[in-house]
Amino acid sequence: MDIKNMKPESIAAQGLGWIDDATRAISPPIHTATTYLRDEDNQYRSGRIYSRDQNPTYDQAEAVLTALEGGHQTLLFASGMAAATAVFQALTPGDHVLAPKVMYWSLRNWLKNFATHWGLQIDFIEMDSPAAVQAAIQPGKTKLVWIETPANPLWTITDIEATCRIAHAAGALVAVDSTVGTPVLTQPLKRGADIVMHAATKYLNGHSDVIAGSLTVNADSPFWQRIRSIRAQIGGVLGPFEAWLLTRGMRTLYPRVRTACVSAQRIAEHFEGHPLVAEVLYPGLPSFAGHEVAARQMIGGFGGMLSIRAKGGEAAAIAVAANVQLWKRATSLGGVESLIEHRASVEGSGTPAPADLLRLSVGIEDVGDLIADLDAALKLAHA
Ligand SMILES: *Cc1c(COP(=O)(O)O)cnc(C)c1O
Numbered sequence: 001m002d003i004k005n006m007k008p009e010s011i012a013a014q015g016l017g018w019i020d021d022a023t024r025a026i027s028p029p030i031h032t033a034t035t036y037l038r039d040e041d042n043q044y045r046s047g048r049i050y051s052r053d054q055n056p057t058y059d060q061a062e063a064v065l066t067a068l069e070g071g072h073q074t075l076l077f078a079s080g081m082a083a084a085t086a087v088f089q090a091l092t093p094g095d096h097v098l099a100p101k102v103m104y105w106s107l108r109n110w111l112k113n114f115a116t117h118w119g120l121q122i123d124f125i126e127m128d129s130p131a132a133v134q135a136a137i138q139p140g141k142t143k144l145v146w147i148e149t150p151a152n153p154l155w156t157i158t159d160i161e162a163t164c165r166i167a168h169a170a171g172a173l174v175a176v177d178s179t180v181g182t183p184v185l186t187q188p189l190k191r192g193a194d195i196v197m198h199a200a201t202k203y204l205n206g207h208s209d210v211i212a213g214s215l216t217v218n219a220d221s222p223f224w225q226r227i228r229s230i231r232a233q234i235g236g237v238l239g240p241f242e243a244w245l246l247t248r249g250m251r252t253l254y255p256r257v258r259t260a261c262v263s264a265q266r267i268a269e270h271f272e273g274h275p276l277v278a279e280v281l282y283p284g285l286p287s288f289a290g291h292e293v294a295a296r297q298m299i300g301g302f303g304g305m306l307s308i309r310a311k312g313g314e315a316a317a318i319a320v321a322a323n324v325q326l327w328k329r330a331t332s333l334g335g336v337e338s339l340i341e342h343r344a345s346v347e348g349s350g351t352p353a354p355a356d357l358l359r360l361s362v363g364i365e366d367v368g369d370l371i372a373d374l375d376a377a378l379k380l381a382h383a
Contacts, residue, residue: 003016003017003067008067008068008183008184008254009254011064011067011068012064012068012250012251012252012253012254013251013252013254014026014251015028015060015064015247015250015251016060016063016064016067018060018063027248028057028060028244028247029057030057030240030241030244031051031055031056031057031240032240033051034050034051035049035050035051036048036049036050036051036054052232052235052237053228053231053232053235053237055237055238055240055243057240057243057244057247058076058237058238058243060247061074061076061200061214061243061246061247061250062074062075062076062214064247064250065183065198065204065214065216065250066216068183068253069183069187069188069189069196069216070187070189070190071189071196071216071217071218072216072217072218072219072220073216073217073220073224074214074215074216074217075214075215075227075228075231076200076212076213076214076237076238076243076246077212077213077214077215077231077236077237077238078211078212078213078236078237078238079199079201079211079212079213079236080104080177080179080197080198080199080200080201080202080211080212080213081106081107081110081199081213082213082236083197083198083199083213083214083215084104084107084177084197084213085107085110085115086215086227086230086231086234086236087144087146087175087195087197087215087227088111088115088120088144089230090223090226090227090230091120091143091144092143093118093119093120094119094120094121095120095121095141095142095143095144096120096121096122096123096138096141096142096143097111097115097120097121097122097123097142097143097144097145097146098122098123098125098127098133098136098137098142098144098145098146098167098172099111099122099123099124099125099127099146100124100125100126100127100128100146100147100148100151100156100158101124101125101126101127101352102127102128102148102151102152102153102154102156102352103146103148103151103152103177104148104151104152104177104179104199105152105346105347105350105351107177108124108350123136127145127147127148127151127156127158127163128156128157128158128159128289128290128293130159130162130163130166133145133163133166133167134166137166137167137170137172138170139169139170139171140170140171142167142170142171142172143171143172143173144172144173144174144175145163145166145167145172145173145174145175146175146177147160147163147174147175147176147177147188147193148176148177148179148180149176149177149178149180149181149186149297150180150181150283150290150294150302150303150305151177151180152180152305152359153307153343153347153351153352153353153357153359154281154307154352154353155180155281155282155283155288155290155303155305155306155307156289156290157283157289157290157291157293157294157297158290158293159293159297160174160176160186160188160191160192160193160297161191161192161297164191164192164193165192168192173194173195173223174192174193174194174195175193175194175195175196175197176188176193176195176196176197177197177198177199178196178197178198179197179198179199179202179203179334180202180203180303180304180305180333180334181298181303182198182203182204182253182257182303182334183253184203184253184254184257184258184299184300184301185257185261185298185299185300185301185302185303186297186298186299187299189216189218191297193218194217194218194219195215195216195217195218195224196215196216197213197214197215198213198214198216199212199213199334200212200213200214200246201213201332201334202332202333202334202335203253203256203257203260203304203333203334204246204249204250204253204334205245205246205249205250205334206249206250206252206253206256206334206335206336207245207249207335207336208332208335208336208337209245210238210242210245210246210249211242212238212242212243212246215227256336256364257301257304258300258301259364260303260304260362260363260364261284261300261301261302261303261304262301262367263304263362263363263364263365263367263370264282264284264302264303264304264305264306264360264362265282265284265301265302266367266371267306267360267362267367267370267371267374268280268282268284268285268306269285270371271308271374272285272287274378275311276310276311276312276316276378276379276381276382277308277309277310277311277378278309278310278311278356279308279309280306280307280308280309281306281307281308281309281357282302282306282307283298283302283303284301284302284303304333304334304361304362304363305333305359305360305361305362306360306362307343307353307357307358307359307360308357308358308360309354309356309357309358310356310358310378310381311356311382312356312381312382313355313356314342314344314355314356316356316381316382317342317355317356317357317358318342318345319380319381320340320358320374320377320378320380320381321340321341321342321358321377322377322381323376323377323380323381324340324373324374324377325373325376325377326338326365326369326370326373327339327340327360327370327373327374327377328340329341331346332361333359333361334361335361335363336363336364337363337365338360338361338362338363338365338370339360339361339363340358340359340360340361340374341358341359341361342357342358342359343357343358343359344357
């Protein structure tokens with residue numbers, strides 16, 4: 001069967017059906033070499049010279065991601081932040097950029113504290129409103145629109161197609177942080193985006209044991225070549241063992257994400273209207289502001305991330321996190337183990353997270369156990 005006709009589940013499970021030529025191994029080797037032998041006639045016919053950005057251990061993970069996103073090419077980076085910042089560094093000082101008010105906090109901080117000093121002109125807007133995008137975009141001057149959907153930590157949904165129409169009409173590229181969406185649920189390139197970024201640290205690897213990032217592009221361009229050379233020159237790359245772990249983690253991407261989606265939906269429905277919960281934020285709830293767009297744009301589920309606002313304010317929220325047993329109090333997301341976090345404590349000033357908000361990353365444990373543990377913690381927090 002031609003790989004092109006296969007469902008993404010099959011592509012992921014077998015890592016594109018890759019077999020090692022030398023040994024017939026069905027799992028890939030880890031290449032630790034930093035340098036490669038030059039041919040006697042002074043050529044490098046293997047195509048590899050030096051491992052700063054040419055390690056063969058990246059190849060399979062990059063090829064799998066390209067296939068799952070329906071893109072042209074993928075580059076792995078040492079972290080999600082290394083991937084995201086490479087896109088902004090490929091711009092030119094003076095360029096205008098639109099970024100969302102609600103977005104991954106560490107990238108927002110970098111944009112505010114570094115990228116603006118370096119000369120980018122950045123407006124942080126309500127990216128979930130096409131009217132706001134239309135009002136803020138400057139044709140010819142805006143070079144990049146950065147989307148995150150669903151966006152941390154309120155799970156704000158941005159309409160990728162509508163935003164791309166406005167951006168492209170003004171001559172701007174669109175990049176999407178699809179970390180929470182994952183290729184299982186959202187394929188931004190197929191909806192018009194130019195670049196999709198992942199913190200591969202999260203769902204793609206899925207086991208809370210690798211820091212990694214990726215960019216996948218829909219077509220080659222001078223802008224993409226600039227990103228390639230930024231990676232090659234700055235060297236923000238993965239070690240071979242981390243790349244190998246990521247390749248392994250992606251084999252189970254589909255069942256992990258699907259399980260997390262089903263459980264997150266059940267958890268959201270259970271705690272919506274709960275006497276000790278003020279509000280549940282989850283794109284899968286019909287009451288959620290972005291639900292309709294999410295239902296159109298996300299395939300087969302609304303993701304494994306949700307937030308709950310505890311009745312009783314900040315103290316109650318922190319007490320709930322203190323009283324869970326099964327959920328783990330930790331930052332990050334997208335692993336097989338469920339995590340809970342008082343988000344405002346992490347993000348500090350400038351956070352859009354209300355003080356009573358707990359961010360939940362739903363793993364693959366029994367959903368009844370997860371609900372019972374949170375129920376008990378809510379009761380203890382109010383005892
Ligand atoms: C974690 C995360 C990042 C940053 O990824 P790192 O691998 O931690 O650098 C970016 N965007 C989102 C949505 C994330 O969750």
